[in-house]
Amino acid sequence: MPRYNPAVIEPKWQKVWEESRTFACPRLPKGRKLYVLDMFPYPSGNGLHVGHPEGYTATDIVCRFNRMRGVSVMHPMGWDAFGLPAEQHAKKTGTHPRATTEKNIGNFRRQLKMLGFSYDWDRELATTDVSYFRWTQFIFLVLFDTWFDATQQRGRPIAELPIPTGVAAEGEAAMDRYRDEHRLAYQLEAPVNWCPALGTVLANEEVTGGVSERGGHPVVRLPLRQWMLRITAYADRLEKDLGQLDWSEGIKLLQRNWIGRSTGAEVDFFIGQSSDASRADAYEGWKRDRGHTGFPTKPGDDVLRIYTTRPDTLYGATYMVIAPEHPLVERLTSPEQSAKVREYCQQAARKSDLDRTDLAKEKTGVFTGSYAINPVNGQPTPIWVADYVLISYGTGAIMAVPAHDTRDFEFAKQFNLPIVAVVDPGEAAGSARDDLLAGRVAFIADGVAVNSGPYTGLPTPEFKRKIAEDLATQGIGRSAVNYKLRDWLFSRQHFWGEPFPILHELDAACNRTGRMRALDPRELPVDLPTEMAFDAAHDRPEPPLDKAPADWLYVTRDGKRYKRETNTMPQWAGSCWYYLRFLDPKNGKGLIDPEIEQAWMPVDLYVGGAEHAVLHLLYARFWHKVLYDRGYVSMPEPFQKLVNQGMILGENNEKMSKSRGNVVNPDEVVREYGADALRLYEMFMGPLEAVKPWSMDGVSGVRGFLDRAWRMILDDRAEAVQLNAAVQDVEPSADQNRMLHKTIKAVTTDIEQMSFNTAIARMMEFANFFLKEETRPRSAMERFVLLLAPFAPHMAEELWAALGHAKTLTYEPWPTFDEAAIREDTVEIPVQICGKLRGRIQVPADADKAVMEAAARAEPKVAELLVGRTVVKVIVVPGRMVNFVVR
RNA sequence: GCGAGAGUGGCGGAAUUGGCAGACGCGCUGGACUUAGGAUCCAGUGGAGCAAUCCAUGCGGGUUCAAAUCCCGCCUCUCGCACCA
Numbered sequence: 001m002p003r004y005n006p007a008v009i010e011p012k013w014q015k016v017w018e019e020s021r022t023f024a025c026p027r028l029p030k031g032r033k034l035y036v037l038d039m040f041p042y043p044s045g046n047g048l049h050v051g052h053p054e055g056y057t058a059t060d061i062v063c064r065f066n067r068m069r070g071v072s073v074m075h076p077m078g079w080d081a082f083g084l085p086a087e088q089h090a091k092k093t094g095t096h097p098r099a100t101t102e103k104n105i106g107n108f109r110r111q112l113k114m115l116g117f118s119y120d121w122d123r124e125l126a127t128t129d130v131s132y133f134r135w136t137q138f139i140f141l142v143l144f145d146t147w148f149d150a151t152q153q154r155g156r157p158i159a160e161l162p163i164p165t166g167v168a169a170e171g172e173a174a175m176d177r178y179r180d181e182h183r184l185a186y187q188l189e190a191p192v193n194w195c196p197a198l199g200t201v202l203a204n205e206e207v208t209g210g211v212s213e214r215g216g217h218p219v220v221r222l223p224l225r226q227w228m229l230r231i232t233a234y235a236d237r238l239e240k241d242l243g244q245l246d247w248s249e250g251i252k253l254l255q256r257n258w259i260g261r262s263t264g265a266e267v268d269f270f271i272g273q274s275s276d277a278s279r280a281d282a283y284e285g286w287k288r289d290r291g292h293t294g295f296p297t298k299p300g301d302d303v304l305r306i307y308t309t310r311p312d313t314l315y316g317a318t319y320m321v322i323a324p325e326h327p328l329v330e331r332l333t334s335p336e337q338s339a340k341v342r343e344y345c346q347q348a349a350r351k352s353d354l355d356r357t358d359l360a361k362e363k364t365g366v367f368t369g370s371y372a373i374n375p376v377n378g379q380p381t382p383i384w385v386a387d388y389v390l391i392s393y394g395t396g397a398i399m400a401v402p403a404h405d406t407r408d409f410e411f412a413k414q415f416n417l418p419i420v421a422v423v424d425p426g427e428a429a430g431s432a433r434d435d436l437l438a439g440r441v442a443f444i445a446d447g448v449a450v451n452s453g454p455y456t457g458l459p460t461p462e463f464k465r466k467i468a469e470d471l472a473t474q475g476i477g478r479s480a481v482n483y484k485l486r487d488w489l490f491s492r493q494h495f496w497g498e499p500f501p502i503l504h505e506l507d508a509a510c511n512r513t514g515r516m517r518a519l520d521p522r523e524l525p526v527d528l529p530t531e532m533a534f535d536a537a538h539d540r541p542e543p544p545l546d547k548a549p550a551d552w553l554y555v556t557r558d559g560k561r562y563k564r565e566t567n568t569m570p571q572w573a574g575s576c577w578y579y580l581r582f583l584d585p586k587n588g589k590g591l592i593d594p595e596i597e598q599a600w601m602p603v604d605l606y607v608g609g610a611e612h613a614v615l616h617l618l619y620a621r622f623w624h625k626v627l628y629d630r631g632y633v634s635m636p637e638p639f640q641k642l643v644n645q646g647m648i649l650g651e652n653n654e655k656m657s658k659s660r661g662n663v664v665n666p667d668e669v670v671r672e673y674g675a676d677a678l679r680l681y682e683m684f685m686g687p688l689e690a691v692k693p694w695s696m697d698g699v700s701g702v703r704g705f706l707d708r709a710w711r712m713i714l715d716d717r718a719e720a721v722q723l724n725a726a727v728q729d730v731e732p733s734a735d736q737n738r739m740l741h742k743t744i745k746a747v748t749t750d751i752e753q754m755s756f757n758t759a760i761a762r763m764m765e766f767a768n769f770f771l772k773e774e775t776r777p778r779s780a781m782e783r784f785v786l787l788l789a790p791f792a793p794h795m796a797e798e799l800w801a802a803l804g805h806a807k808t809l810t811y812e813p814w815p816t817f818d819e820a821a822i823r824e825d826t827v828e829i830p831v832q833i834c835g836k837l838r839g840r841i842q843v844p845a846d847a848d849k850a851v852m853e854a855a856a857r858a859e860p861k862v863a864e865l866l867v868g869r870t871v872v873k874v875i876v877v878p879g880r881m882v883n884f885v886v887r
Numbered sequence: 888g889c890g891a892g893a894g895u896g897g898c899g900g901a902a903u904u905g906g907c908a909g910a911c912g913c914g915c916u917g918g919a920c921u922u923a924g925g926a927u928c929c930a931g932u933g934g935a936g937c938a939a940u941c942c943a944u945g946c947g948g949g950u951u952c953a954a955a956u957c958c959c960g961c962c963u964c965u966c967g968c969a970c971c972a
Contacts, residue, residue, distance in 0.1 A: 249891085250892065250966095250967090253967095254891080254967065254968085257967080260968095262972085264972080307971095307972070309972065389970085389972075390970080398972050399972085401972090405972065406888085407970050407972070408972080410970090483971085484968095610967090614968095647966095685899065685900085690893090690900090692899070693898090693899075695899065695912095695913070697898090697912090697913050697914075698898095698912070698913060700913085701912050701913055702912075705911095757899095757900075757901085757911085757912095758910085758911080760911075761912075762910090764910095764911055828907085830906080830907040832906090832907085834953090835906095835951095835952060835953045873952060874952090875952050877906060881906050881907075883906085884952085885953095
C-alpha cells in the first residue's frame with residue numbers, strides 16, 4: 001500500500017459514511033442513550049475558524065467512543081443563521097439575506113463534512129428555515145400566553161390569571177390591559193440607540209462615547225416600543241436549579257453573579273405633602289397609621305421607598321439619593337434648586353448606560369432642596385439626585401450610608417456630607433477602625449452596631465434580622481429580594497430575524513388602537529416578505545419591515561384591519577430551543593413529540609465557547625422552564641453537563657484576527673496535513689478547557705505520529721494494500737500485552753474524563769513501542785486501530801479495512817483491558833535517605849514492607865550511606881518507595 | 888475595585904491527587920542513509936559541575952519522613968463583572 005495519503009482516504013470514507021448513513025440516529029434510543037450537543041455555529045462568510053473544530057472534535061470523540069460501547073448516540077448539527085451581516089450585505093448589494101445565508105451554510109457544511117464529524121446530517125436545521133422558526137414563533141405565543149404565578153413560582157396560562165374586581169369592573173379593555181401587563185412577553189417603551197447616519201438601531205456595545213463604533217456617527221437615545229420577556233420572574237429558579245447541574249463552578253458562579261440575587265429590605269422614608277409647618281405632626285400621624293395599615297405593596301406619594309441590603313445601617317443614613325429618572329424628582333425639587341436639578345437630569349438622560357458607569361470618574365449629583373424623614377430616628381435627611389443610583393434597580397432610590405458603603409463614601413467626600421459610623425469593626429481591625437471613626441474610610445463588612453438606638457451592641461447579622469421584623473411590625477419596611485438580572489429586551493429593528501406572530505389593530509384612519517391580537521398557532525408560520533427593497537434609507541428608528549409590501553403588512557381578521565408587528569426577534573431566539581428540535585426536526589404537528597422528548601432529553605453533554613456562558617445559556621434555560629411549566633417538555637433543565645472549550649490563540653499568542661494576520665484556515669491545514677491530523681492536533685494541544693496557542697509545528701508533529709502508526713501496520717513501500725511484514729498472527733508477548741492493556745486502560749479512562757491530550761500521548765507511546773518490535777501481533781494492532789478510531793476516524797477505517805474487515809468499525813465493540821495483564825512482575829522502587837533519592841531497587845511487585853526494606857538496605861549505594869548512621873525511622877510504601885530517616 | 892482561574896524546561900504540556908518532577912509532542916544537538924533534506928531512522932536533551940554531587944515547579948514562610956500538590960503571606964498573568972445600594 002502506498003504512503004499515508006489523507007487527501008485520498010478522507011473523502012473516500014466520508015462518502016462511505018454518508019452513503020450508508022452510518023451515523024443516522026434512531027427516533028428513540030435503543031438501550032442507554034447519550035445526547036451530545038455542540039453549540040451550533042453562526043455560518044459567517046469567513047468560513048470555519050480553527051476554534052470550531054476544537055469543541056466539535058471533542059464531542060465527536062465522545063460520540064464515536066460511546067457508539068463503540070453500544071450507547072445510542074444523538075449527535076446533530078445545524079446553523080444559527082439569522083444575523084446582521086447578511087442584512088448589511090443585502091443593503092450593499094441587494095442580495096436577499098436568505099441567499100447569502102444559504103451560500104454561507106453551504107460552505108460551513110462542506111468544511112464540517114471535510115473534518116469527518118459523525119453527525120446525523122438528516123437532522124440538520126437552520127434557525128432561518130421557515131419550518132423551524134414556525135415553532136420559534138409558536139414558543140413566542142406560549143410566552144405571550146403565560147403569566148408568572150409568584151406564589152406557585154411557575155408560569156400559567158393567561159386565562160388563569162386572577163383579575164382583581166376593581167379591574168374587572170372597568171370593563172373588557174381594562175381586563176385586556178391587565179392581562180397584557182402580566183404576560184411573560186410584554187411591550188415597553190425603552191430607549192434605543194438610534195444612529196441616523198447609519199439608519200439603524202445599535203446595540204449598547206456598538207456605541208462608545210455617544211458615537212457609533214462603525215463610522216463614528218452621532219447616536220441618540222430614543223424611546224421606542226419594544227418587546228420584553230419577563231425572565232426576571234424566573235430569576236429565583238434559574239439560580240436555584242444551577243445546583244443540580246454538572247457544570248463547572250466557574251460558569252455557575254458567572255450565572256449567579258449575572259442573576260445577582262441580593263436580600264435586604266425596602267424601607268419607606270416619609271416625605272409628606274410639602275407644607276413644612278405641619279411636617280413633624282404629619283410624620284407622627286403617618287407612622288401611627290402605618291402601624292395599623294401595615295406596609296403597602298405600592299408606595300404612596302407621601303413616601304420615598306428605598307431598597308437596602310444593610311437595614312442595620314439605617315442610623316448611619318446621612319442623605320438619600322434618587323436616580324435622575326425617578327418619578328418623584330420633580331415633586332421633591334424645591335423652587336431654588338429647580339434649574340440645577342432640571343439641567344442635571346437632562347444631562348444624565350443624554351448619557352448612555354456605558355457613559356454613566358464609566359469607572360474612575362468622579363461622582364456627580366445635585367441637592368433637590370427637600371428632606372425625607374428617617375423612620376427609625378425621625379431625622380430629616382437631605383435628598384439628592386445622582387446618576388450613581390440606577391432607576392432600573394431596586395426602587396431607584398437609596399439611603400446613603402457613607403460610613404459603610406464605598407460609593408456613598410465617595411459621594412459624601414465629594415459634596416462634604418456628614419459621615420456617621422454605626423458599625424464597629426472591633427478591636428482587631430486596628431488602624432482601620434480608627435480610620436473609620438475618623439471618617440477616612442468606609443467599612444463595609446459586618447461588625448457590631450454603635451450609635452444605633454436600641455439596637456446598639458447587636459452584631460450585624462442579628463441586627464438585620466431584628467430590624468426587618470421591627471420594620472414590618474411598624475409597617476414601614478419589609479424584607480425584599482432584588483436581582484441584577486433585567487427583563488430581556490426581545491425585539492430588534494432588523495429585517496433578518498423571526499417575525500413576531502402578533503397583529504396590531506388599526507382604526508379607520510389606519511392608526512394603531514393599542515389593542516393587539518396574537519395569531520392562532522394554526523396561522524403560523526409568518527414568513528418574511530420575499531419582495532423587499534433593502535436599500536431604503538431610514539429616517540426614523542422604525543424596523544425595516546415597516547417598508548414591507550402592503551399585502552404582507554396589512555391583514556384582516558374578523559372584519560378588523562390589522563398591521564403586523566414589524567420588529568423581529570433577536571438572534572438569541574433561534575438558539576433557545578434548537579436542541580429540542582434536533583430530536584424531532586421534521587415534526588409538522590408540534591415543536592417536538594413528547595415521547596421523543598422524554599426519551600432523549602436532557603442534553604447529556606453540551607460543549608461550546610465560554611462567550612455563551614451567560615446569555616445564551618440563561619435564555620435557553622429560561623425558555624425551557626417556561627416550556628416545562630406549560631407542559632411541552634418533561635424536565636426543568638435542558639443541559640445536564642456543560643464544558644467550555646478554551647480559545648485557540650494565534651502562533652504569536654494573540655487572539656486570532658484578520659487584522660493581526662494570525663488566522664489559521666482549517667481548509668489549508670486539511671490540505672497540507674489532513675483532517676485526522678487537524679483533529680488530533682487540536683486535541684493534543686492541551687486540556688480542552690485551556691486557552692492555548694496554535695503551532696503548525698505541532699500539527700506536523702501529530703501528522704508524524706499518524707505516519708508512524710500507518711507504517712506500524714502497513715507496508716508503505718508496497719504497491720497494493722499489504723500489511724507490514726511485522727504484523728503477524730501470533731500471540732503477544734507479556735511485554736507487548738502489558739503495553740496493549742495499559743494503553744487500552746489509559747485511553748479509555750482519559751476519554752471518559754475528556755482528557756484527550758493524554759489519551760493521544762498514550763497512543764503515541766504504544767506506537768513508539770511497537771515500531772521497535774520485530775513482530776507485531778495482529779490482534780494488538782487491531783485493538784490499537786479501534787482506540788485510534790474516535791480521534792482519527794478516517795485512518796482508522798482505512799487500517800481496519802486493510803486488516804481484513806469489510807464493515808465500518810463505527811459499531812465495533814470498544815476494546816477491554818485486563819488488569820492482570822498490566823501488572824508487572826518486578827517493579828523499580830526509589831530508595832530515599834531523608835527524602836533524597838539515593839538509589840533504586842528491583843523488587844517483586846507484591847513485595848511486603850520487610851522485603852522492600854531489606855532490599856533497600858542491601859542496595860550498595862544506600863548501604864554505604866547508612867554506615868555509621870542511626871536509622872530513626874523507615875517509611876515503606878509498598879509498590880512505591882522506601883525512605884530512611886537517619887540521624 | 889470585586890469575582891474566578893492560572894503560574895512547571897527554549898515552547899505546548901504530563902505527574903496515579905502528598906511518594907522517582909518534566910510523560911507525550913515541538914524545538915535543539917550529534918550521528919546514519921542520501922546528489923539533496925523541511926523525508927526517514929538512531930542517540931542525546933531542565934540548569935551548574937570533569938565528577939561525586941548540588942540546584943530546580945512565580946516569590947517568601949510553614950506542616951510532613953516526603954510538597955508542583957496541603958496551610959499562611961505576597962507577586963504576576965488571563966478571563967468575567969463593573970456604581971446593582
